[in-house]
Amino acid sequence: MQSKKSFASVDYxxxxxxxxxxxxxxxxxxxxxxxxxxxxxxxxxxxxIVFQDMCMGCWDCIEACQLDAIKMKHLS
Ligand code: SF4
Ligand code: SF4
Incomplete structure (x- = not known):
């Protein structure tokens, strides 16, 4: 089974x-x-900036951003 990493990414x-x-x-x-x-x-x-290696992919930042400037990205 592949491990999947999710992390937040800011759209600048x-x-x-x-x-x-x-x-x-x-x-x-x-x-x-x-x-x-x-x-x-x-x-x-x-x-x-997001330290993506340490991001837990929890979505809290995405929900907090009023401008929808943060997206979740997925690496497999
Ligand atoms: S709130 Fe969650 S998803 Fe956003 S940067 Fe922090 S750990 Fe990552
Ligand atoms: S809350 Fe404001 S500063 Fe933070 S990511 Fe969203 S738009 Fe950018």
Whole structure:
């Protein structure tokens, strides 16, 4: 049986922290990730990155993003 890996992936064509949180620039998906593997590494008002190797594929970030800028990807 093949093991399947799922991980969150940010669509940088859509992601825009200046739009989803114009006042603070904080990414709601970062706050939602209890595993701390999606981070605004360049600071507020900058898009987050996902450490995909450590992503648990739990969907919490996807549900938190108001702009639908995060998709789940699957590797087999
Ligand atoms: S991933 Fe979603 S919530 Fe996070 S900064 Fe981008 S648009 Fe905003
Ligand atoms: S899918 Fe879960 S573990 Fe992966 S970045 Fe999103 S919230 Fe974090």
């Amino acid at each position: 064509e859509i992601c825009n922290p200046k739009r989803c949180n114009p006042n603070e620039g904080m990414c709601a998906a970062v706050s939602a990730c209890s595993h701390k593997v999606i981070i605004q590494i360049d600071g507020f008002f900058e898009p987050p």
